[in-house]
Amino acid sequence: MKKTNCELCVNYVYDEDSDTYTCIVDLDEDEMYRFINSTNYNCPYFRLDDEYGVVRKQM
16 A cells, blocks of 8 residues: 555546546656555655645634
8 A cells, every 4th residue: 555645635636527536746757657666655745635724724
């Protein structure tokens, strides 16, 4: 299992045209290789999709 959980990332968005979720970050060739082949890949672009973060800042 990969360390980075793409489903929790703000960069993992739903594409209505293809009816799938995709990562909007353009990984270079080396990053993509590590992502596909490594079970311990830590994505440098991972940002937690915390929809309540804005609300906490407003309080």
